Amino acid sequence: MEKPTVLFICSFNSVRSQIAEGLLRSRCGDLYSVYSAGLAPAGLNPFAVLVMKEAGIEISQQRSKSLREFSQKKFDYVITLCDQVSRAAAFSIPKGTHVYHRGFVSPSEIRRNKDEILADFRLLRDEIDEWITGIFPDCPSRISPVPSSGIRSDPNARLYPEQPF
Numbered sequence: 001m002e003k004p005t006v007l008f009i010c011s012f013n014s015v016r017s018q019i020a021e022g023l024l025r026s027r028c029g030d031l032y033s034v035y036s037a038g039l040a041p042a043g044l045n046p047f048a049v050l051v052m053k054e055a056g057i058e059i060s061q062q063r064s065k066s067l068r069e070f071s072q073k074k075f076d077y078v079i080t081l082c083d084q085v086s087r088a089a090a091f092s093i094p095k096g097t098h099v100y101h102r103g104f105v106s107p108s109e110i111r112r113n114k115d116e117i118l119a120d121f122r123l124l125r126d127e128i129d130e131w132i133t134g135i136f137p138d139c140p141s142r143i144s145p146v147p148s149s150g151i152r153s154d155p156n157a158r159l160y161p162e163q164p165f
Contacts, residue, residue, distance in 0.1 A: 004076035005033045007094060009085050013038030013064040014045045015106045015121075016081040020128050022052050022059035027132075028139035035075075037065045039085060039092075047107065051121040055143040070094045079135070081128070082106065100135055104128060 006024060008017040017036035025034045041064030052059045071094060078096025080086045083103035085093070104127065107120035129141050 003031060003033045005073070006035065006077040006079065007070060007073075007075045007096070008034075008036040008079050008081060009038065009067065009093060010036075010081045010104075010106070011039055011084050012042035013066075014042045015048045016104050016124070016128065018044055018048050018059055018062055018064075019052060019125050020079065020081060020132060021062060022057045023125075023129050023132055023141075023143075024136065024139060026057045027142055028136065031139065032077075032136070035065070035070065036062070037067045037070055039067060041066050047117060047121045048125075051118065051125050054122070055125065057143070067092055067094070077135070102131055 008020040008024075010016040013036055017038060021034050021036035024032060043064050044060065044062060049060045071092070073094055075094055075096045077098045077100070078094060079099075080093070080101045081104050086101050086103070104124060107117055107124055112120075126143070129143055132139070133141050
């Protein structure tokens with residue numbers, strides 16, 4: 001039997017979707033085939049790689065991919081992680097049986113000092129980790145949240161199960 005497929009999407013496939021891909025693959029790579037993509041791939045963000053490594057998850061070998069690579073594929077789960085993709089690219093997002101969205105702000109969009117940026121990346125990682133647990137309860141988290149401060153996601157986040165684009 002083929003594993004259910006999951007596609008995480010954000011603008012640049014650099015931070016949010018890469019973190020989500022690494023989190024779910026580390027939890028349940030044996031249960032799900034996990035992918036990520038973006039509208040304009042920009043390479044892995046080194047802060048994303050670092051905070052994932054802190055959590056014991058290696059994503060440095062992942063690569064940024066374009067949505068075009070998956071245009072002919074149907075996914076069991078299509079999960080958008082930023083509002084820009086949800087609004088601007090609905091027509092180019094591959095079809096999914098289950099569709100979810102939550103608008104996470106990328107720490108790379110907020111310029112501050114390195115310690116604050118790392119704290120924001122840790123917070124983002126932990127928020128995505130917690131949210132994924134709600135979508136995939138059969139894949140419990142394996143990381144312990146790292147305390148940090150900052151604002152990350154939209155408190156009015158939307159969850160659209162079972163809604164194809």
